[in-house]
Amino acid sequence: MSGVGRLATRPAGAGVRGIRTAADAAAPISLAELNERAGLLTRFDRSYLLPTEVFLRLAERLTDPRRPGGPFRALTIDGRRAFRYHSVYYDTPGLRSFHDHRQGRRLRFKIRERVYEDSGERQFEIKLKGRRGDTVKHRSTLTDGADPLDAHHRSFLASTLRRTYGIEPPAALTPSLTTDYLRTTLVADGERVTCDAGLLCGDLRTGRTVRCDTDLVLVETKSAGHLTDADRLLHGYGERPAVFTKYCGGLAALHPGLPANQWRRAARRAFGAPCATP
Template identity: 75%
Template sequence: MLAPAAVQAIDEAAHDAEPISLAEVNERSALLARFDRSYLVPTETFAHVVGRLTAPQRRGGPLRALAIDGRRAFRYHSVYYDTPDLRSFHDHRQGRRLRFKIRERVYQDTGERQYEIKLKGRRGDTVKHRQPLTGTDTPLAPAQQAFLAATLNRAYAIAAPATLHPSLSTDYLRATFVGDGERITCDAGLVCVDLRTQQAVHCDTDLVLVETKSTGHLTDADRVLHAHGVQPAVFTKYCGAFAALHPSLPANRWRRAARRAFGTGTG
C-alpha cells in the first residue's frame, strides 16, 4: 500500500538531501530558545520549497537532513499534560505572557523519552526546558513535578498547577532540515487524540506541517515559502487539535487553520 502523499514527500525530500548527524545538529542549531513559525504546505509546493533549500548551489550552503542510523524520517509520540480546565490551552488563547505547555516526547525509533516544558520568553520567543525520562518516570512523578515547580518559579515566579492530567496525544512522522542557526521541521501523518474522550482527528494526507525555527526572525526558508504563496498559519498541534475536536471551545484564532488541517469531522 502506498504511503500517504505527505509522508512520502518528506521521506523522499530527506533522502534526496545531504545528511547531517544529531551531534552536528546540536552543535550548529540546538535552538532551545527560538522563534517558531508554522505553515500548512501542500505536498507539491513542499517538494519545490525543499528542493530549493537543499540545492547544492544554494547561497550559504544547502540545508541538510538529520540522519540517525540510516534513517531520515522519524516517528514522534507526544503526550501533553494540562489542568482539568485546560489552563495551558486557555492561557495561549488569551495571549498570556506567562504561559507554558507540558509534554512527554517519545522518539519512537530510539526509545528516548524527554520531559519538556515550553515557555514564552520576554521577546516572544519559545524557550524549551527538558529533562530525560528513564525507566518508569512520568511527568507526574515527584522529580518531574519538582523540575516543573523550579522552572516556573525561576522563569515566571509562579507556582506549578496543583493538578495535571494527560490531555492530548500526537503521533506523526518528522524530517528535519538544518543549516547554521536555523532548522525546519516537516511533519506528516499527524493524528491527535483527546485522552479524556478518546476522540481523534487526522491531518489532511496531502499537507505537510512545516515549522521554521531560528534565533532571529525571518529565515531563508520563510522567504522561500512566502515566494511560493505560502503564508504562516495560526496553528499549533495542541490548540489546533482541540479547536477541531471541540467546536464549542472558544478557539476562533485557530479555527481556520484547524479546519484546513483536519477538516470538520472527528473519528
C-alpha cells in the same frame, strides 16, 4: 514508552512520501552536528500548512548544493532520515494551558512528554514564551518506566516556572492530548526546518481522534532571529504562517465548542470539518 492512552498510527499519503523524498535527496547531518550548529532551545517558530507539491519545491531549493551559504542537510541517525514522534500533553482539568495560549497571556506554558519512537528516548518538556515572543524549551530525560508526573518531574516543573516566571505550578495536571506523526528535519547553520506529516491527534479524555489531511506537510521554521530563507521562499510562493499548533489546533478540532477562533481556520484546513471519531 508512555503507558497513557497510546494511539497506534501508521502514517500514509502524499505528505509522508513527500518528506521521505526530500530527506533522501539531501546530504546527511548527524544529531551531534545538528545540536552544535542549530540546537535552538531558545528560538522563534513559524508554522505553515503546505500542500505536498509546495513543500517539495521548498525542499528542493533549500537542499540545492548550489544554495548560497551551503545546502540544508537532513538529520540522519543510524541511516534513518524520517522519525516517528509520540507526544502526550498535560493540562489542568479546565485546560489552563490551552486558554492561556488562546488569551495570549505572556506567562504561558505547555507541558508534554515526548517519545522518540525509533530510539525509545523519552523527554519531559516545558515550553515557555520568552519576553521577545520566542519559544524557550526546558527538558529533563525520562528514564525507563518513569512517570512524567512523578515527584522529580513535578519538582523540575515547579523550579522552572518559579525561576522563569515567578509563578507556582498547576496543582492538578492530567493527560489531555496525544499527537503522533512522522518528522524529517532539515538543518543549516542557525536554522532548522521541521517537516511533519501523517499527524494524528487523540483526546485522552474522550477517546476521539482527528487525522490531518494526508496531502499536507506541517512545516515549522526555527531560528534565533526572525525571517529565515525558508520563510522568504514560502512568502514568495504566496504562503503565510498559519495560526496553528498541534496542541491547540488539535483540541480546537476535537472540541468545536471550545472558544478557539484564532485556530479554527487552520484547524479546518488541517483536519477538515469537525469530524472527531470515537
